[in-house]
Amino acid sequence: MPELPEVELVAASLQKLVSGRTISSAELRRERLAPDHAAESFRELLAGATIRVITRRGKHILFDLDNGRTLITHLRMSGRFMLLGPDREDPKYSHAVFYFGDESRLVFQDQRHFGFMRIVESPNLHDAKELKKLAPEPFGPEFTAAYLRRTLKSANRALKLVLLDQTKILGLGNIYASEAMFMAKANPKRRASSLTLKKIDALFETIRGVLAESIAHGSTLNVDPENIDGSYYGGGYESSWRVYDREGEPCIGCSARIKRVVQGGRSTYYCPVCQR
Ligand SMILES: [Zn+2]
Known part of the structure:
Protein backbone atom coordinates (compact mmCIF):
# COMPACT_ATOMS: atom_id res chain seq x y z
CA MET A 1 0.00 0.00 0.00
CA PRO A 2 1.61 3.29 -1.03
CA VAL A 18 -0.76 14.52 -18.64
CA SER A 19 -1.85 17.95 -17.37
CA GLY A 20 -2.98 20.07 -20.30
CA ARG A 21 -4.10 17.03 -22.28
CA THR A 22 -7.67 16.62 -23.47
CA ILE A 23 -9.53 13.39 -22.80
CA SER A 24 -11.12 12.48 -26.13
CA SER A 25 -12.82 9.44 -24.66
CA ALA A 26 -12.85 7.42 -21.46
CA GLU A 27 -13.64 3.79 -20.86
CA LEU A 28 -14.68 2.27 -17.54
CA ARG A 29 -14.01 -1.43 -17.98
CA ARG A 30 -14.61 -2.60 -14.44
CA GLU A 31 -17.70 -0.88 -13.10
CA ARG A 32 -16.81 -1.61 -9.48
CA LEU A 33 -13.81 0.70 -9.85
CA ALA A 34 -16.28 3.62 -10.01
CA PRO A 35 -19.39 2.34 -8.21
CA ASP A 36 -21.26 5.65 -8.58
CA HIS A 37 -21.10 5.61 -12.39
CA ALA A 38 -22.20 3.35 -15.20
CA ALA A 39 -19.63 3.02 -17.99
CA GLU A 40 -21.69 5.26 -20.24
CA SER A 41 -22.00 8.14 -17.80
CA PHE A 42 -18.31 7.78 -16.88
CA ARG A 43 -17.48 8.43 -20.53
CA GLU A 44 -19.97 11.27 -20.87
CA LEU A 45 -18.71 13.06 -17.77
CA LEU A 46 -15.10 12.98 -18.98
CA ALA A 47 -15.13 13.10 -22.78
CA GLY A 48 -13.88 16.39 -24.19
CA ALA A 49 -12.50 17.64 -20.87
CA THR A 50 -8.99 19.00 -20.58
CA ILE A 51 -7.01 18.06 -17.48
CA ARG A 52 -6.05 21.35 -15.85
CA VAL A 53 -4.08 20.22 -12.84
CA ILE A 54 -3.45 17.05 -10.87
CA THR A 55 -3.09 17.33 -7.11
CA ARG A 56 -3.42 15.20 -4.02
CA ARG A 57 -5.61 15.36 -0.92
CA GLY A 58 -4.56 12.73 1.59
CA LYS A 59 -3.94 9.68 -0.56
CA HIS A 60 -6.58 10.66 -3.11
CA ILE A 61 -5.31 11.88 -6.47
CA LEU A 62 -7.49 14.64 -7.94
CA PHE A 63 -7.77 15.41 -11.65
CA ASP A 64 -9.19 18.92 -11.96
CA LEU A 65 -10.97 19.17 -15.32
CA ASP A 66 -11.94 22.23 -17.34
CA ASN A 67 -15.57 21.05 -17.58
CA GLY A 68 -16.23 21.89 -13.93
CA ARG A 69 -15.67 18.37 -12.70
CA THR A 70 -12.99 16.60 -10.68
CA LEU A 71 -12.04 12.97 -11.02
CA ILE A 72 -11.17 11.55 -7.59
CA THR A 73 -8.95 8.46 -7.70
CA HIS A 74 -7.37 6.21 -5.08
CA LEU A 75 -4.67 3.63 -5.81
CA ARG A 76 -5.40 1.60 -2.66
CA MET A 77 -3.32 -1.63 -2.64
CA SER A 78 -1.99 -1.99 -6.15
CA GLY A 79 -3.47 0.63 -8.50
CA ARG A 80 -1.13 2.28 -10.98
CA PHE A 81 -1.30 4.60 -13.96
CA MET A 82 0.40 3.79 -17.24
CA LEU A 83 0.82 6.30 -20.06
CA LEU A 84 0.96 4.17 -23.18
CA GLY A 85 1.52 4.89 -26.86
CA PRO A 86 -0.61 3.42 -29.68
CA ASP A 87 1.91 0.64 -30.26
CA ARG A 88 1.47 -0.74 -26.72
CA GLU A 89 -1.23 -3.24 -25.85
CA ASP A 90 -3.44 -2.84 -22.81
CA PRO A 91 -2.00 -4.79 -19.90
CA LYS A 92 -4.07 -7.28 -17.93
CA TYR A 93 -6.30 -5.69 -15.27
CA SER A 94 -6.81 -2.44 -17.20
CA HIS A 95 -9.87 -1.15 -15.35
CA ALA A 96 -10.15 2.32 -16.86
CA VAL A 97 -8.64 3.94 -19.94
CA PHE A 98 -8.43 7.65 -20.77
CA TYR A 99 -7.75 8.34 -24.45
CA PHE A 100 -5.97 11.51 -25.52
CA GLY A 101 -6.13 13.27 -28.88
CA ASP A 102 -2.54 12.39 -29.75
CA GLU A 103 -3.29 8.64 -29.69
CA SER A 104 -1.62 8.10 -26.35
CA ARG A 105 -3.75 6.88 -23.47
CA LEU A 106 -3.62 6.71 -19.70
CA VAL A 107 -4.50 3.29 -18.34
CA PHE A 108 -5.49 2.60 -14.74
CA GLN A 109 -4.30 -0.92 -14.00
CA ASP A 110 -5.11 -2.68 -10.75
CA GLN A 111 -4.25 -6.27 -10.07
CA ARG A 112 -5.81 -6.39 -6.59
CA HIS A 113 -9.06 -4.63 -7.60
CA PHE A 114 -9.27 -2.26 -4.63
CA GLY A 115 -8.76 0.98 -6.61
CA PHE A 116 -11.42 3.66 -6.61
CA MET A 117 -12.68 6.46 -8.89
CA ARG A 118 -15.50 8.96 -8.63
CA ILE A 119 -16.35 12.09 -10.58
CA VAL A 120 -17.78 15.06 -8.69
CA GLU A 121 -18.74 18.62 -9.54
CA SER A 122 -15.65 20.67 -8.63
CA PRO A 123 -17.47 23.27 -6.48
CA ASN A 124 -18.68 20.38 -4.28
CA LEU A 125 -15.27 18.75 -3.99
CA HIS A 126 -14.76 19.73 -0.36
CA ASP A 127 -18.06 18.03 0.49
CA ALA A 128 -17.08 14.74 -1.16
CA LYS A 129 -17.42 12.00 1.42
CA GLU A 130 -13.93 10.66 0.74
CA LEU A 131 -12.31 13.99 1.53
CA LYS A 132 -14.63 15.65 4.01
CA LYS A 133 -13.45 13.85 7.14
CA LEU A 134 -9.72 14.03 6.42
CA ALA A 135 -7.50 15.84 8.91
CA PRO A 136 -5.51 18.89 7.70
CA GLU A 137 -2.67 18.31 5.24
CA PRO A 138 0.66 17.85 7.09
CA PHE A 139 2.24 20.76 5.20
CA GLY A 140 -0.86 22.95 5.11
CA PRO A 141 -1.43 25.98 7.34
CA GLU A 142 -4.00 24.26 9.58
CA PHE A 143 -1.62 21.56 10.76
CA THR A 144 0.22 23.31 13.56
CA ALA A 145 1.84 22.31 16.86
CA ALA A 146 -1.28 23.71 18.57
CA TYR A 147 -3.49 21.49 16.41
CA LEU A 148 -1.43 18.44 17.33
CA ARG A 149 -1.53 19.33 21.05
CA ARG A 150 -5.32 19.69 20.94
CA THR A 151 -5.77 16.48 18.98
CA LEU A 152 -3.52 14.26 21.09
CA LYS A 153 -4.61 15.73 24.41
CA SER A 154 -8.22 14.82 23.64
CA ALA A 155 -7.45 11.29 22.41
CA ASN A 156 -7.62 8.35 24.79
CA ARG A 157 -6.29 5.69 22.46
CA ALA A 158 -2.67 4.54 22.17
CA LEU A 159 -0.50 7.11 20.38
CA LYS A 160 0.20 4.86 17.39
CA LEU A 161 -3.50 4.32 16.74
CA VAL A 162 -4.21 8.05 16.81
CA LEU A 163 -1.31 8.74 14.44
CA LEU A 164 -2.76 6.29 11.91
CA ASP A 165 -6.27 7.76 12.14
CA GLN A 166 -6.47 9.92 9.00
CA THR A 167 -9.36 11.92 10.43
CA LYS A 168 -7.03 13.11 13.24
CA ILE A 169 -3.53 13.18 11.74
CA LEU A 170 -3.15 13.02 7.98
CA GLY A 171 -0.30 11.45 6.10
CA LEU A 172 1.28 8.86 8.37
CA GLY A 173 1.00 5.23 7.37
CA ASN A 174 2.50 2.33 9.23
CA ILE A 175 6.11 3.01 8.22
CA TYR A 176 6.29 6.74 8.84
CA ALA A 177 4.29 6.54 12.09
CA SER A 178 6.96 4.24 13.58
CA GLU A 179 9.75 6.46 12.27
CA ALA A 180 8.19 9.70 13.57
CA MET A 181 7.58 8.25 17.05
CA PHE A 182 11.14 6.93 17.25
CA MET A 183 12.62 10.30 16.34
CA ALA A 184 10.42 12.06 18.90
CA LYS A 185 11.28 9.40 21.54
CA ALA A 186 7.56 8.78 22.04
CA ASN A 187 6.26 5.38 23.12
CA PRO A 188 3.67 4.00 20.67
CA LYS A 189 1.69 2.24 23.43
CA ARG A 190 1.31 5.32 25.60
CA ARG A 191 -2.16 6.85 25.79
CA ALA A 192 -1.99 9.86 23.44
CA SER A 193 -3.47 12.28 26.00
CA SER A 194 -0.68 11.44 28.48
CA LEU A 195 2.12 12.80 26.30
CA THR A 196 3.88 15.90 27.59
CA LEU A 197 3.50 19.06 25.53
CA LYS A 198 7.23 18.97 24.93
CA LYS A 199 6.97 15.50 23.44
CA ILE A 200 3.97 16.49 21.31
CA ASP A 201 5.92 19.44 19.95
CA ALA A 202 8.83 17.12 19.15
CA LEU A 203 6.40 14.82 17.37
CA PHE A 204 5.04 17.73 15.34
CA GLU A 205 8.55 18.30 14.01
CA THR A 206 9.30 14.64 13.34
CA ILE A 207 5.96 13.97 11.57
CA ARG A 208 6.76 16.71 9.09
CA GLY A 209 10.42 15.68 9.06
CA VAL A 210 9.91 12.05 8.02
CA LEU A 211 7.35 13.01 5.39
CA ALA A 212 9.51 15.82 3.98
CA GLU A 213 12.55 13.54 3.88
CA SER A 214 10.62 10.88 2.00
CA ILE A 215 8.97 13.32 -0.43
CA ALA A 216 12.40 14.80 -1.16
CA HIS A 217 13.71 11.30 -1.86
CA GLY A 218 10.79 10.71 -4.25
CA SER A 219 11.49 13.89 -6.15
CA THR A 220 14.94 12.55 -7.09
CA LEU A 221 13.52 9.42 -8.72
CA ASN A 222 12.98 8.96 -12.42
CA VAL A 223 9.47 7.72 -12.94
CA ASP A 224 8.76 5.50 -15.93
CA PRO A 225 5.69 6.96 -17.70
CA GLU A 226 4.55 3.42 -18.47
CA ASN A 227 4.59 2.51 -14.80
CA ILE A 228 3.46 5.35 -12.56
CA ASP A 229 2.92 3.73 -9.19
CA GLY A 230 4.05 3.96 -5.61
CA SER A 231 6.63 1.20 -5.71
CA TYR A 232 9.58 3.42 -6.57
CA TYR A 233 10.53 3.61 -2.94
CA GLY A 234 11.69 0.00 -2.93
CA GLY A 235 15.21 -0.94 -3.88
CA GLY A 236 17.30 0.71 -1.21
CA TYR A 237 15.07 3.23 0.49
CA GLU A 238 14.30 0.74 3.28
CA SER A 239 17.91 1.05 4.40
CA SER A 240 17.12 4.55 5.65
CA TRP A 241 14.45 3.28 8.07
CA ARG A 242 15.51 3.75 11.68
CA VAL A 243 13.18 1.28 13.39
CA TYR A 244 10.62 0.10 10.87
CA ASP A 245 11.02 -3.59 10.00
CA ARG A 246 14.07 -3.87 12.27
CA GLU A 247 12.80 -6.17 15.01
CA GLY A 248 15.67 -7.56 17.07
CA GLU A 249 18.27 -5.27 15.52
CA PRO A 250 20.18 -2.78 17.73
CA CYS A 251 18.67 0.69 18.20
CA ILE A 252 20.78 3.33 16.40
CA GLY A 253 20.51 5.50 19.54
CA CYS A 254 21.21 3.12 22.44
CA SER A 255 21.87 -0.36 20.99
CA ALA A 256 18.89 -1.95 22.79
CA ARG A 257 16.95 -4.41 20.64
CA ILE A 258 14.14 -2.95 18.52
CA LYS A 259 10.79 -4.40 19.55
CA ARG A 260 7.75 -5.19 17.46
CA VAL A 261 4.21 -5.06 18.84
CA VAL A 262 0.90 -5.43 17.04
CA GLN A 263 -1.52 -2.53 17.45
CA GLY A 264 -4.84 -2.41 15.65
CA GLY A 265 -3.76 -5.46 13.65
CA ARG A 266 -0.57 -3.83 12.36
CA SER A 267 3.06 -4.02 13.42
CA THR A 268 4.70 -1.18 15.30
CA TYR A 269 8.47 -1.08 15.71
CA TYR A 270 10.07 0.87 18.54
CA CYS A 271 12.96 1.10 20.98
CA PRO A 272 11.73 0.28 24.49
CA VAL A 273 14.61 2.24 26.03
CA CYS A 274 14.60 5.47 23.98
CA GLN A 275 10.84 5.77 23.55
CA ARG A 276 9.06 6.66 26.78
ZN1 LIG B 1 17.14 3.11 21.77
Missing part, protein backbone atom coordinates in the same frame (compact mmCIF):
# COMPACT_ATOMS: atom_id res chain seq x y z
CA GLU A 3 2.04 5.84 1.74
CA LEU A 4 1.50 9.57 1.31
CA PRO A 5 4.97 10.40 -0.10
CA GLU A 6 4.53 7.75 -2.78
CA VAL A 7 1.10 9.12 -3.70
CA GLU A 8 2.65 12.59 -3.84
CA LEU A 9 5.18 11.23 -6.33
CA VAL A 10 2.43 9.65 -8.45
CA ALA A 11 0.40 12.89 -8.47
CA ALA A 12 3.47 14.98 -9.35
CA SER A 13 4.39 12.56 -12.13
CA LEU A 14 0.87 12.68 -13.58
CA GLN A 15 0.91 16.46 -13.38
CA LYS A 16 4.12 16.48 -15.43
CA LEU A 17 2.94 13.90 -17.95
